[in-house]
Amino acid sequence: MSKMVSVARVEDIPSGSRLHHDFEEESVIVLNVDGEFFCIADLCTHDGGPLEDGDVLDYQIECPRHGARFDIRTGAVTRLPATDPIPTYPVKIEDGLIYIEEPEPW
Numbered sequence: 001m002s003k004m005v006s007v008a009r010v011e012d013i014p015s016g017s018r019l020h021h022d023f024e025e026e027s028v029i030v031l032n033v034d035g036e037f038f039c040i041a042d043l044c045t046h047d048g049g050p051l052e053d054g055d056v057l058d059y060q061i062e063c064p065r066h067g068a069r070f071d072i073r074t075g076a077v078t079r080l081p082a083t084d085p086i087p088t089y090p091v092k093i094e095d096g097l098i099y100i101e102e103p104e105p106w
């Protein structure tokens with residue numbers, strides 16, 4: 001069963017910013033969009049590029065390599081060339097800390 005892990009304080013990720021976090025096997029990005037936090041895999045399903053530096057617009061992150069887009073709320077592909085969704089993970093705020101679900105290896 002996956003566990004929730006504290007990765008930052010709320011004030012560490014202001015609105016419009018993001019945090020990269022490495023687990024033992026997987027890497028994720030925690031994003032703050034207008035005060036709402038989301039967590040996605042830092043791995044584009046098109047060709048394995050990192051998404052960390054991708055632009056975010058309307059809850060979509062764009063892969064810097066070939067322009068695929070994913071919905072950060074669901075992981076769904078919203079623009080080719082990717083065709084498979086990316087993993088997303090639950091986020092919980094408690095006592096000013098941001099917790100995310102530790103990813104299963106994918």
Ligand code: FES
Nearest residue numbers: 044046049063066
């Ligand atoms: S690696 Fe992301 S679009 Fe190609």
